[in-house]
Amino acid sequence: METSNKKAMFFGKVTASVTHEIQNVLAIIKETSGLMEDFILMHKTNQVPDFDSKLDKCLETLKKQAYRGVSLTSNLNGFAHTPDNIQSAIDICETTKKLISITDRLFKQKNVSVEVCECTASCSITTDPVIFQMILFSCIECMIDTFQIQQLMVNIHPKENTIGICFSIGDENFQYPDFKEKIMQSSHWSKITDLCEQINFTAGMTPGSPKIFILVG
Amino acid sequence: MKINILIADDEKEFNETLSQRLEVRDISVTSVYSGKSAVAMAEKIDFDVIILDVLMPEVTGLDALKKIKNTKPLTPIIMLTGAATVENAIQGMKLGAFDFLMKPADIELLMEKIHTAHQFKQAHEERIRKAEIENILQTHGW
Numbered sequence A: 001m002e003t004s005n006k007k008a009m010f011f012g013k014v015t016a017s018v019t020h021e022i023q024n025v026l027a028i029i030k031e032t033s034g035l036m037e038d039f040i041l042m043h044k045t046n047q048v049p050d051f052d053s054k055l056d057k058c059l060e061t062l063k064k065q066a067y068r069g070v071s072l073t074s075n076l077n078g079f080a081h082t083p084d085n086i087q088s089a090i091d092i093c094e095t096t097k098k099l100i101s102i103t104d105r106l107f108k109q110k111n112v113s114v115e116v117c118e119c120t121a122s123c124s125i126t127t128d129p130v131i132f133q134m135i136l137f138s139c140i141e142c143m144i145d146t147f148q149i150q151q152l153m154v155n156i157h158p159k160e161n162t163i164g165i166c167f168s169i170g171d172e173n174f175q176y177p178d179f180k181e182k183i184m185q186s187s188h189w190s191k192i193t194d195l196c197e198q199i200n201f202t203a204g205m206t207p208g209s210p211k212i213f214i215l216v217g
Numbered sequence B: 001m002k003i004n005i006l007i008a009d010d011e012k013e014f015n016e017t018l019s020q021r022l023e024v025r026d027i028s029v030t031s032v033y034s035g036k037s038a039v040a041m042a043e044k045i046d047f048d049v050i051i052l053d054v055l056m057p058e059v060t061g062l063d064a065l066k067k068i069k070n071t072k073p074l075t076p077i078i079m080l081t082g083a084a085t086v087e088n089a090i091q092g093m094k095l096g097a098f099d100f101l102m103k104p105a106d107i108e109l110l111m112e113k114i115h116t117a118h119q120f121k122q123a124h125e126e127r128i129r130k131a132e133i134e135n136i137l138q139t140h141g142w
Helices: A003-045 A051-080 A092-108 A129-146 A179-185 A187-198 B012-023 B035-044 B061-071 B086-094 B107-139
Strands: A088-091 A113-116 A124-127 A151-159 A162-169 A202-205 A211-216 B003-008 B027-032 B049-053 B077-081 B099-102
Touching (some): A051 B012, A088 A092, B027 B035, B035 B049, B061 B077, B077 B086
Parallel strands (some): A113 A151
Antiparallel strands (some): A151 A162
8 A cells, every 4th residue: 555545544543533532522512511501491490409519510511621622623733734744843752642642532442541651851853744653653553452451651762863762561560471473463563664664763672571662763 | 200211421521411411301310431331231220221322442332232132122222423424323223223313412302312212112012011911811712
């Protein structure tokens, strides 16, 4: 498959997930405002117990969902602009966090929480931003689809001229004796290595521990 | 007697708010937040109507629908989704869903569907009761 088709598929998958999430936000807003309407109508004829606190709770929900909606749409907007330039300077930590925030639902559907560890230093690179995000997404999918895990950690380590992005399983006590073999057999792995080759990144595995990593730069 | 329904939706706040809106309309609601819990709850309690979200982690709404239909074939199930594609609707109906609604659903439309589903279940149960009585009468030659 051509890279442009792969990029379109990736965009479709991410957009479908985030718009589903936005629809959920709107559904909550609609039901909450409807519930407020119900309470107000009931209050006109009958005394509704704890009327004020019920309305306060509804307002709190509306505010929370409005913030959630704003965050989702601004991250989606940023994502939609990534193909504007074939090459652009990107902050690895920020891009990783934003990508995870809009794809979170896809991982939650598989009962996995993905966490990005706080970056200690600024990590910028000039590269193809779409392929970079496709690599990140494929690495997460690779770990989740290959192993029955509940938590995945993403660590970003800048070191001299190289930046390492490491994907590890949250449960460090769990043993994966055939980790490397299973990863190599996964259809995601060949996709990751192909994509890395296109932008001169390196994909690898840490010997002795269940981690995959991407070396940038 | 109040209509007794089960709602399964992993979007907690949506589930809770919808439950409250149905409760103020005199519906008795049990809420669960996964397909797995929906299947378990439906086995324990005989609900008048079940509302299932299509996209839930692990056991999806369509998986739960299949499982519940095996144990409680008479219970009408309404599928609710934020991603109502034609394929989802067709698959759900093929698997025996009573109806399909897109999120955010109009509360009055949902109420209408709940009442229709409940009446359908009652009529179906009544037909089964009559058939059983007729069978007993015939067996005994009365």
